[in-house]
Amino acid sequence: MALQVGVTGAKTRSTACSMNEHILVVEDDDSLRDWIEFELGFDGYRVSQASDGASAIAFVDSRPTLDLILLDVQLPGMDGFQICDHIQQLPDMVAVPVIFLTARASLDDKLSGFAAGAVDYLTKPFKMAELKARIQALLRSKERQRSVGRQEEHAQRDKEMAEAAMIQQALMSCALNGITGVEVFADCRPARTVGGDLYDIYVRPDGRLNVVEADVSGKGMAAAMVTSEVRTVLREVSRMLAAPGAVMALTNSRLYDDLSNVNKLVTIFAGFYAPATRTFVYANAGHSVAVYRPAEGSAQILEATGLPLGIFDTADFEERIVRLASDDLLVICSDGFPEAANHDGDLYGYDRLLQAIDALHTRPVQEIAATLAHEVTEFAAGCEQSDDQTIIVIKGKE
Amino acid sequence: MSTTMTQLSPNVILAPIAGRFDAHQVPKVQKEIDSALASGVNTVIMDLGEVNFVDSSALAVMVRTMKHCRERGGELILCGLRQPVRIIFELTRMDKAFRIFDDVNAARGAVGM
Numbered sequence: 001m002a003l004q005v006g007v008t009g010a011k012t013r014s015t016a017c018s019m020n021e022h023i024l025v026v027e028d029d030d031s032l033r034d035w036i037e038f039e040l041g042f043d044g045y046r047v048s049q050a051s052d053g054a055s056a057i058a059f060v061d062s063r064p065t066l067d068l069i070l071l072d073v074q075l076p077g078m079d080g081f082q083i084c085d086h087i088q089q090l091p092d093m094v095a096v097p098v099i100f101l102t103a104r105a106s107l108d109d110k111l112s113g114f115a116a117g118a119v120d121y122l123t124k125p126f127k128m129a130e131l132k133a134r135i136q137a138l139l140r141s142k143e144r145q146r147s148v149g150r151q152e153e154h155a156q157r158d159k160e161m162a163e164a165a166m167i168q169q170a171l172m173s174c175a176l177n178g179i180t181g182v183e184v185f186a187d188c189r190p191a192r193t194v195g196g197d198l199y200d201i202y203v204r205p206d207g208r209l210n211v212v213e214a215d216v217s218g219k220g221m222a223a224a225m226v227t228s229e230v231r232t233v234l235r236e237v238s239r240m241l242a243a244p245g246a247v248m249a250l251t252n253s254r255l256y257d258d259l260s261n262v263n264k265l266v267t268i269f270a271g272f273y274a275p276a277t278r279t280f281v282y283a284n285a286g287h288s289v290a291v292y293r294p295a296e297g298s299a300q301i302l303e304a305t306g307l308p309l310g311i312f313d314t315a316d317f318e319e320r321i322v323r324l325a326s327d328d329l330l331v332i333c334s335d336g337f338p339e340a341a342n343h344d345g346d347l348y349g350y351d352r353l354l355q356a357i358d359a360l361h362t363r364p365v366q367e368i369a370a371t372l373a374h375e376v377t378e379f380a381a382g383c384e385q386s387d388d389q390t391i392i393v394i395k396g397k398e
Numbered sequence: 399m400s401t402t403m404t405q406l407s408p409n410v411i412l413a414p415i416a417g418r419f420d421a422h423q424v425p426k427v428q429k430e431i432d433s434a435l436a437s438g439v440n441t442v443i444m445d446l447g448e449v450n451f452v453d454s455s456a457l458a459v460m461v462r463t464m465k466h467c468r469e470r471g472g473e474l475i476l477c478g479l480r481q482p483v484r485i486i487f488e489l490t491r492m493d494k495a496f497r498i499f500d501d502v503n504a505a506r507g508a509v510g511m
Contacts, residue, residue, distance in 0.1 A: 286490035
């Protein structure tokens, strides 16, 4: 097959391909094939060659990772259309664009090329600059498709995460159902879409208010999956047992194996408010930090009365009692509050938190929560929120 | 932000940790300790003398290490806790879960190293 090749156009070195895309050149004219390989190789493409139908088929059947195929139509043994048909049958090749190179330039020829699955058609003689431009255009549109695919994947994942977040929020309850004597507000702001914190506030069958805040180590989806188990076990155990220390001990033994298997710890602050006596009895499994601010006096940390869950298979949790009469205040924060860090790496810390609670103790519960959240965010100005932030504020009323 | 573990004996390693001991540093520490445990170590001395902050994932890796050491008949020993870290341990009662010594020498002495 005699053919004349056009004059080489300006070399497009500036657009050299950095990703080393892989192009197969199927051409029986040795000098044309070598020339194309030289030019494309010079531009940074990885080039493989085949000089007849059989070796082209053998090559694509070896499942190489290919980005584009240049295919001569008139080849010894098998023509380009047949090779193209074969390629279309291979699942991982079907998306690889094919450019036909041929001296046959009739409309029928072109149409049969497109019918066989070609995406472009170049008539010999051609200019190298044009061939390169067409290759680049095809590879760009392939890259665009890939990026659209990635965006669709992201959008799907975002949608699933948003659904998960909605469910996680819906499982956090703050239902007072007629409990008198206290104002209560609770809020959970995960560092990511979902998180490892939870609160659960509801009225027990014995008429006391069940108040729980928990923090599973870590954050994001993995921690979120553990929170739903923690909530379920806590609810079930709280139905059977009437003292927070016992609830904590049984919850720990129920959760221990699962927590060990996934290397997680859970800190929990759990207590019951009794309207009749206006007292709050609690157990604190390593939860940092609960702050009590009596109407007269100053804010103080309610230290842990036992270890976080998941450390020992059996553990004891002492109980403590605080009064929640008029203007007595209880603030239960997850560690995302005191451990919020600023650009210098300084933590918001316990002292600032205690001072802020002292300054805010006369305010309504929702305002206390909002102001503390605001102060912590201000303190960490510009730094990404690195941990989930959950807060429960309970205050005795007149 | 780095750890360079020292083998003190066929079954004891010293793991000095520095900086913020948090989710960024935990995977590396866990990997190094796991490979030590796989090679026959059963006792880990974690030197927290240069640590200014531990988060919950660091506490979780300490608990995991403690469990794995015990399964192998050894233990996890902590030492050199600085004030901010000591406060976190006391508030969470984690100081009750571990054997803690003031400094590396006291910790080494406790295991005869």
